Amino acid sequence: MMKNVLKSMRLIILVATGLLISLSIAHAQDETTVSVLPAESTIVLNGANTCEVEIYITNGVNVNAFDITVTYDPDLLVLENAVNGDYLSNLSKIIEIDNAGFYRLGVTQIATPGVFGDGTLLTLTFSGVDSGVSPITITSLQLSTPEGSGSFPPVNHGTLRSFYEIPLSGTVMLQGQTVRDGVTVSLDAGTVFQMGPYSAVSQDQTGMNIDFGTVVGDTYGITAAFPRYIALTQDSERIVTVSTEKTTLNPLRLLSGNAVWSDNVIDDLDVALVRAEYLKTTNDLGEGEILVGDVNHDGVVDLKDLALVGGNYDLSSPDAYDDWVP
Helix, strand or coil, X not given: CHHHHHHXXXXXXXXXXXXXXXXXXHHHHCCCEEEEECCEEEEECCCCCEXXXXXXXXXXXXXXXXXXXXXXXXXXXXXXXXXXXXXXCCEEEEEEEEECCEEEEEEEECCCCCEEEEEEEEEEEEEECCCEEEEEEEEEEXXXXXXXXXXXXCEECEEEEEECEEEEEECEEECCCCCCCCCEEEECCCCCCCCCCEEEECCCCCCCCEEEXXXXXXXEEEEEECCCECCECHHHCCEEECECCECECCCEEECEXXXXXXXXXXXXXXXXXXXXXXXXXXXXCCCCCCCCCCCCCCCECXXXXXXXXXXXXXXXXXXXXXCCCC
């Protein structure tokens, strides 16, 4: 008998707990919020140079009026236009203040029922005047019902990035050979705008032989790699700031001799490998084999390869490219 009573009590507790959880979830799902959408947006300064963001209400309840203030960085952005959305209708404007970096709007519906659900309260159109990241912040917001009951719902702010897209090219060479194609040069994600990474492969042509197309003007870590050469790695801490004044990388020459090129250091292992393959040519290889001791890629392991290994002995990425400024 006691066991049945305990089981019944546990069942009642479980049911009650489930109801409380369900009610809590339903309440959270139905909460009115107002957000800047999209949460992250961009302006290309040398492109269309405008961007629209919406002030969007979710789960509105009997909304008849709102008073909102939005701020932004006036050193980066200009508010070109502010247009009421279609969420409310028959609007009368109570207050509007449009100063640099500051916009406030208060409106109310006239002789119109309160509105429920989702929709756009306001659309803001910005243009960019300089590169950078500007918060789009809802600094104050009040909603009101037709009966005059006010509320201050939670808000979600946004971010608007304005930047230039800039063509970037450069020159990459390989020590010990005249052929210059196949070098992979990469830029990490930018430090300010987090755009990227970018990557390009060099071509076998005179002059500038690597072309990234356009990249976002920003500061990037740069790396480069080619088989049997010392790679330019992140350990080298080489960075480049791409701007309208900096559109070309300084010439980079990768150093040869890294026969065991997975370890990115020239040492006794490289000497031993070149010695073991000395005087071999590509004609001596079986199907799928690689002449890894041929550090200058001329098809034979000879004195030139030994000289490259010996000349660059003990070098790794940080000291091999310490003097190179992108």
